[in-house]
Amino acid sequence: MMCMRKLRSAFAAALLLGPCFFGSAQAQQEIKIGAIYPLTGAAASTGLEMRNALELAADMINNGAKGIDMPLAAGGGLPNLGNAKIRLIFADHQGNPQVGATEAERLIMQEKVVALLGCYFSNVTSTASQMAERYGVPFLNPESSSAKLTQRRFKWFFRTTPHDDLFVHNFYEFLKDIGAKKNLKPKRIALLNENTEWGVETTKIEEKLAGELGYNIVEKIIYPAKSTQLTSEVQRLKASKADLLMQSSYLGDAILSMKTYKEQGFAPSAILANDAGFSDTEFRRTLGKDANYVLSREVWAKDLTTQNPLIKQVNDLYAQKYKTDFNGNSARSFTGLFVLADAINRAGSTAPEAIRKALSETNIPGKHLIMPWEGVKFDATGQNTLGRGIIVQIQNGEFATVWPFDIATKDIIWPMPAWDKR
Amino acid sequence: MNGEILLQTLLSGILIGLVYALVAVGLSVIYGVMEIVNFAHGEFLMLGMYSSFWLFALFALDPLATLPLTLLLLFGLGALVYRFTIKRIVNAPMLSQIFVTFGLMILFRGGAQFFWKPDFRTVENSLVSGNVVINGLYFGIPHIVAALGAVVATGAVWWFINRTRLGAALEATAQDKEAAQLMGIPSHWIFALAWGLGAACAGVAGVLLSTFFPIFPEVGANFCLIAFVVVALGGFGNVTGALWAGIIVGVVEVLGGFWIGPEYKLAIVLTLFLAVILVRPQGLMGRAE
Numbered sequence: 001m002m003c004m005r006k007l008r009s010a011f012a013a014a015l016l017l018g019p020c021f022f023g024s025a026q027a028q029q030e031i032k033i034g035a036i037y038p039l040t041g042a043a044a045s046t047g048l049e050m051r052n053a054l055e056l057a058a059d060m061i062n063n064g065a066k067g068i069d070m071p072l073a074a075g076g077g078l079p080n081l082g083n084a085k086i087r088l089i090f091a092d093h094q095g096n097p098q099v100g101a102t103e104a105e106r107l108i109m110q111e112k113v114v115a116l117l118g119c120y121f122s123n124v125t126s127t128a129s130q131m132a133e134r135y136g137v138p139f140l141n142p143e144s145s146s147a148k149l150t151q152r153r154f155k156w157f158f159r160t161t162p163h164d165d166l167f168v169h170n171f172y173e174f175l176k177d178i179g180a181k182k183n184l185k186p187k188r189i190a191l192l193n194e195n196t197e198w199g200v201e202t203t204k205i206e207e208k209l210a211g212e213l214g215y216n217i218v219e220k221i222i223y224p225a226k227s228t229q230l231t232s233e234v235q236r237l238k239a240s241k242a243d244l245l246m247q248s249s250y251l252g253d254a255i256l257s258m259k260t261y262k263e264q265g266f267a268p269s270a271i272l273a274n275d276a277g278f279s280d281t282e283f284r285r286t287l288g289k290d291a292n293y294v295l296s297r298e299v300w301a302k303d304l305t306t307q308n309p310l311i312k313q314v315n316d317l318y319a320q321k322y323k324t325d326f327n328g329n330s331a332r333s334f335t336g337l338f339v340l341a342d343a344i345n346r347a348g349s350t351a352p353e354a355i356r357k358a359l360s361e362t363n364i365p366g367k368h369l370i371m372p373w374e375g376v377k378f379d380a381t382g383q384n385t386l387g388r389g390i391i392v393q394i395q396n397g398e399f400a401t402v403w404p405f406d407i408a409t410k411d412i413i414w415p416m417p418a419w420d421k422r
Numbered sequence: 423m424n425g426e427i428l429l430q431t432l433l434s435g436i437l438i439g440l441v442y443a444l445v446a447v448g449l450s451v452i453y454g455v456m457e458i459v460n461f462a463h464g465e466f467l468m469l470g471m472y473s474s475f476w477l478f479a480l481f482a483l484d485p486l487a488t489l490p491l492t493l494l495l496l497f498g499l500g501a502l503v504y505r506f507t508i509k510r511i512v513n514a515p516m517l518s519q520i521f522v523t524f525g526l527m528i529l530f531r532g533g534a535q536f537f538w539k540p541d542f543r544t545v546e547n548s549l550v551s552g553n554v555v556i557n558g559l560y561f562g563i564p565h566i567v568a569a570l571g572a573v574v575a576t577g578a579v580w581w582f583i584n585r586t587r588l589g590a591a592l593e594a595t596a597q598d599k600e601a602a603q604l605m606g607i608p609s610h611w612i613f614a615l616a617w618g619l620g621a622a623c624a625g626v627a628g629v630l631l632s633t634f635f636p637i638f639p640e641v642g643a644n645f646c647l648i649a650f651v652v653v654a655l656g657g658f659g660n661v662t663g664a665l666w667a668g669i670i671v672g673v674v675e676v677l678g679g680f681w682i683g684p685e686y687k688l689a690i691v692l693t694l695f696l697a698v699i700l701v702r703p704q705g706l707m708g709r710a711e
Contacts, residue, residue, distance in 0.1 A: 232679025263562035
């Protein structure tokens with residue numbers, strides 16, 4: 001018996017190690033990809049959604065998904081590597097940059113992953129990708145938006161999502177577009193941003209771009225986050241006679257500010273919000289019809305499914321499996337794995353340098369993505385240059401995509417009606 | 423800046439200032455009687471808000487209707503907190519007292535996050551909602567009701583302390599614990615009363631705020647800092663002082679924020695506070711020692 005067991009384990013070992021000895025062209029090779037996400041802690045529920053999205057993507061690549069017109073979705077793994085299957089190895093960073101770095105190192109050294117994916121939180125992505133840089137392993141980041149990540153000019157770091165600076169650029173492209181096509185031209189812009197790093201950085205870019213593009217900023221307020229009242233801010237906004245308000249706030253402040261606008265009768269032509277608090281389901285639930293007409297930037301919206309059959313097909317698949325729709329986070333994670341798999345397939349090898357080179361040559365057209373992007377193509381810093389945000393508007397309590405116009409599902413309502421005329 | 427905006431900011435400042443005053447009165451009563459600074463005071467306010475929210479969400483009872491119930495709940499909680507924690511450290515060094523109330527703050531906050539999740543909640547469509555426009559001046563009805571409620575509650579506390587026998591006992595214990603005890607006033611009961619009263623003030627303020635302010639586990643921190651400033655400005659242990667100081671802080675915050683810049687609104691309040699403390703260390707209406 002003992003002998004048999006030994007024989008069996010030796011046999012199993014030979015099977016496992018086989019591909020290493022016989023080269024990468026062997027059939028049924030496994031491609032190990034490390035995925036570092038917040039699977040416990042405050043962001044655990046978001047982490048689970050992203051994990052589900054990644055597992056769906058891996059399943060589609062390995063086993064195929066009927067009738068979905070996407071490269072690699074035919075099933076049977078990666079054709080250029082002898083139909084090798086993707087195997088995801090998940091690690092939990094708990095929202096902690098230190099843990100993120102340790103887990104990245106473990107995945108690289110012990111699990112011998114060929115590439116890393118993650119980590120949602122910008123600060124964890126930052127430390128984990130440093131490990132990848134040190135060991136020379138490709139790192140693909142699908143969801144972190146801090147502009148600084150790609151300013152580090154890492155050799156092994158690639159990011160598919162647009163970052164915060166690009167989102168602000170989108171604001172002005174949006175303004176240019178509605179000016180040219182709908183003749184809506186805001187003349188007086190006011191900025192209301194909260195005073196943590198995010199709000200302050202956003203203010204700087206907004207001001208800089210307004211100067212370059214010739215928009216008139218009449219009021220700039222950086223308010224203390226979590227204020228007990230926003231009356232002085234709103235009085236200033238009223239006095240500025242602004243017709244467009246650009247705002248960056250987290251949920252509590254977003255709710256309080258909207259209540260104060262209503263109470264003080266402040267109604268510019270439009271409120272253009274920078275995601276965060278305004279995109280939260282709670283924002284709409286709490287304010288009810290008072291949340292209507294707010295414009296916000298987003299990365300993904302469910303109504304895109306009516307514009308692009310591919311988005312609907314994949315969303316249906318996801319919804320069927322996990323009983324919920326995609327959102328901005330899960331859709332971006334899903335896309336990240338496809339981009340990485342595409343590169344590994346083109347590399348035709350699991351050698352790090354080959355994958356890195358293939359990633360830098362990535363060129364995926366928008367029609368093969370479930371994101372509202374023009375495609376995926378990385379620049380020298382590793383940033384995808386074809387990503388873009390969308391602008392959604394709350395209409396009848398639901399988010400409707402109103403820009404870019406080529407994928408819009410509803411017409412923009414501008415100006416928003418005064419509070420007493422609703 | 424025209425007269426209309428001046429009047430608008432002034433009146434808005436007074437309205438929120440009255441709520442600050444009520445929060446501060448609770449803090450002041452506790453400090454005045456036992457000279458313990460209660461760092462968990464903002465958490466009493468938070469619990470008051472949650473009590474209002476849950477009674478609304480589960481039983482569809484309006485915050486105004488449940489105000490007396492929340493008042494009793496918080497009074498009881500305050501007294502219990504005294505009985506089981508503060509009582510043991512009445513004569514302990516100040517540092518231990520600070521650590522205990524600080525620990526309570528973390529306990530309440532963590533508890534709220536654990537049981538009720540860190541979500542933001544609001545009371546929707548309460549009886550008090552909407553706004554009124556008088557001569558081009560805008561006022562939120564919830565703000566007006568909150569301010570009126572705060573005035574009534576502060577007045578009630580003042581009346582209780584200055585016009586009742588029990589209030590006199592409170593005052594006597596505040597002035598000299600040993601002497602009061604010799605006169606037959608049981609100081610532990612009086613202390614429990616002070617904690618109950620203090621927590622109830624914060625609880626009532628929480629209910630009044632819940633009609634227009636989002637509710638979340640850390641909401642107390644927003645108001646606690648301001649309450650400390652108000653108490654120190656008005657004079658420790660002085661109800662009338664806290665009322666005036668609350669109004670001053672509210673007006674200075676809103677008016678200063680408008681004039682000088684909203685990013686400095688707290689800085690302006692704190693500068694004023696420092697100035698007053700330098701000139702009158704006992705606060706505006708405090709007794710010099």
